[in-house]
Amino acid sequence: MKIFVTAEILPQGIEELKNAGHQVEVWNQSHQIPYEQLLQKAKDFDALITMLSDQIDRNFLEVNKHLKVITNYAVGHNNIDSKAATELGIAIGNTPDVLTEATADLALSLLLNVSRQITHAQKQIEAGHWTKWGAMDYLGHSLRGKTLGIFGAGRIGRCFATTCARAFSMNILYCARSPKTDFENELGAKRVEFKELLEQSDVVSVHCDLNDSTKELFNAESFSLMKPSSIFINTARGGVHNESDLISALSNSKIWGAGLDVTNPEPMSANSPLLTIPTVAVSPHIGSATITARNAMSSIVAQNILKAFEQKELIGDVNKLYS
Numbered sequence: 630m631k632i633f634v635t636a637e638i639l640p641q642g643i644e645e646l647k648n649a650g651h652q653v654e655v656w657n658q659s660h661q662i663p664y665e666q667l668l669q670k671a672k673d674f675d676a677l678i679t680m681l682s683d684q685i686d687r688n689f690l691e692v693n694k695h696l697k698v699i700t701n702y703a704v705g706h707n708n709i710d711s712k713a714a715t716e717l718g719i720a721i722g723n724t725p726d727v728l729t730e731a732t733a734d735l736a737l738s739l740l741l742n743v744s745r746q747i748t749h750a751q752k753q754i755e756a757g758h759w760t761k762w763g764a765m766d767y768l769g770h771s772l773r774g775k776t777l778g779i780f781g782a783g784r785i786g787r788c789f790a791t792t793c794a795r796a797f798s799m800n801i802l803y804c805a806r807s808p809k810t811d812f813e814n815e816l817g818a819k820r821v822e823f824k825e826l827l828e829q830s831d832v833v834s835v836h837c838d839l840n841d842s843t844k845e846l847f848n849a850e851s852f853s854l855m856k857p858s859s860i861f862i863n864t865a866r867g868g869v870h871n872e873s874d875l876i877s878a879l880s881n882s883k884i885w886g887a888g889l890d891v892t893n894p895e896p897m898s899a900n901s902p903l904l905t906i907p908t909v910a911v912s913p914h915i916g917s918a919t920i921t922a923r924n925a926m927s928s929i930v931a932q933n934i935l936k937a938f939e940q941k942e943l944i945g946d947v948n949k950l951y952s
Contacts, residue, residue, distance in 0.1 A: 631652045631673065631676075634656065635683050637655055638927050639924050667683065668688075672693060675696065675698075678930045679699055679701050681707075687710045691717065697938060698933065700929075706947050720933075722930065722944070728916065728925075729784045730922075731918070732890075736864045736888075737793070739890065740832060741772075744886070745769040775797070775831035776801075776802060777794075780826060780834065781865065803826070804826045827855050828856075832860045835864070835870070839868045846869055849877065852877075852883050852884055853878070857882055860884070865891060866891055887910075889911045
């Protein structure tokens, strides 16, 4: 069988596929493979390993309905029309579980960065502005004993909350579709409605899927309910927040700071006003970017493909074609 990978990934999974006797071709250009080029390229392959940035819509799938499996090198899969894939008999996979700690750790990194204005301070040093010690310079917020609001209490959200509760004695609120009893018992977390989460939290951290109900849920109205001293963290999906509204909220002191690993749109423009705000830190969607996590993801996409070729349930099984 022939497998096409739309971007370079760590080699563990590639070697697993080759050792199983399959041919693997990797797109190794510095730019993303264009949609039309991938559309045509896929005609010569049996399986694809795709990135979140690859658009795999109904048209793509209908043109390439011969494909046996498409597996995203990510947990998210909103770039793929899973319904159309199921109708066409194409298995869809992803890489769950293995990037939980890496993404939660990055959320903490962004929170610490923003709360102490580290990015801004470094920019000032680079610009030659560190000429004296100032008692009023780079004042930030302590996290100890503050309230953390988790929107989307899945694996990553709970992992992040656990670290914050234990390291900084933070009180935990969460908003989720259903109660998380273990989470509540372990950390004393309290389930609240969305409005209450916004109003009471010193930090609001997003850990949800992007869907019709969450698209740009964090908008002008939402930010207006948050504390002026609050920090907004998003390591989930950029589409969950309205970027213009976020810029306005920060510029008008509706909220204090923001840490983003995802933006709306992606990639973020180098001219984005967010990059000029001292209490903002942005990273380029690198939540899973540890060697440990990315190696595990590489192995899972390979195993997804091998299992699909045998018509067995995938490890990360999105549309459960063979369940």
